[in-house]
Amino acid sequence: MDLQSLLISSLGILAIVCAAGSWLTRDNFYSALYMSVAMLFVAGIYASLNLQPAVVLITLVFVGAVGIVTIAVAATYRAKTSRRVSLVWTLPVLFVLGILGYAYIGKPIVEIESAGMEFVGEYFLAVIFLISMMVVVMLSAIRILRRVGL
Amino acid sequence: MIIAIAICLLIIAYLIAISARDLVRLLISLELMFSAVFLAIIPLFSISAQIAFAVLVITIFTSSAELLVLITAIVITDRLRKGVEIEKASVGGDTV
Numbered sequence: 001m002d003l004q005s006l007l008i009s010s011l012g013i014l015a016i017v018c019a020a021g022s023w024l025t026r027d028n029f030y031s032a033l034y035m036s037v038a039m040l041f042v043a044g045i046y047a048s049l050n051l052q053p054a055v056v057l058i059t060l061v062f063v064g065a066v067g068i069v070t071i072a073v074a075a076t077y078r079a080k081t082s083r084r085v086s087l088v089w090t091l092p093v094l095f096v097l098g099i100l101g102y103a104y105i106g107k108p109i110v111e112i113e114s115a116g117m118e119f120v121g122e123y124f125l126a127v128i129f130l131i132s133m134m135v136v137v138m139l140s141a142i143r144i145l146r147r148v149g150l
Numbered sequence: 151m152i153i154a155i156a157i158c159l160l161i162i163a164y165l166i167a168i169s170a171r172d173l174v175r176l177l178i179s180l181e182l183m184f185s186a187v188f189l190a191i192i193p194l195f196s197i198s199a200q201i202a203f204a205v206l207v208i209t210i211f212t213s214s215a216e217l218l219v220l221i222t223a224i225v226i227t228d229r230l231r232k233g234v235e236i237e238k239a240s241v242g243g244d245t246v
Binding site (some may be wrong): 008009012015016019020022023028031032035038039042045046049051053054055057058061062065066067069070073077089093095096100101103104139 | 151152153154155157159161162163165166168169172174175177178182183184185188189192195203206207210211213214217219221223224225228234
């Protein structure tokens with residue numbers, strides 16, 4: 001397994017873990033936060049494939065606009081018991097995930113073409129700063145909510 | 151591998167949707183479903199980058215608009231029905 005496949009696998013596993021955290025947490029606010037972080041990992045997969053325009057669009061439009069509004073809505077309508085997990089579903093889900101893991105774990109990643117999309121390449125550092133700023137904003141939101149005691 | 155990650159995200163999003171007790175959780179599950187869609191577009195980049203990028207842009211903006219409309223609907227539902235629980239949402243007389 002080469003470095004790119006390892007990076008994509010790691011980012012994918014982190015995205016799945018964050019999505020599972022979004023499912024398992026009882027608080028809507030933290031669920032929305034986990035969902036936003038999972039989105040950032042999905043954008044990271046695009047970044048590891050050198051598709052920076054897609055990274056900018058996903059982080060700016062989807063995470064930056066819709067994700068933050070979702071976090072605001074979730075912080076407004078927080079509920080401690082906002083899920084009802086049925087353990088009956090766990091077995092078929094694990095079965096499907098096992099089949100997927102068996103079928104796809106050895107598949108190589110296809111060669112991705114990014115010709116004609118280089119307009120963000122020189123701004124890669126700015127994109128990194130943008131993502132860092134969004135993480136800081138999310139952490140600030142958690143701190144403010146904890147201070148207010150919502 | 152990317153398709154497997156996308157399907158895993160989609161399954162988790164479906165699990166969130168069927169275990170949701172309020173509309174905010176449904177919104178979160180929809181956003182996760184769209185993230186799975188974004189991942190599923192990646193193999194298209196190996197065929198034609200321009201077409202795949204156009205599909206991605208259209209997907210991002212239509213899904214963002216749809217989710218913003220859903221957020222507005224949640225706020226309106228809260229105003230009209232005094233809550234965002236699943237039991238309070240009904241369409242055409244059928245309880246969702």
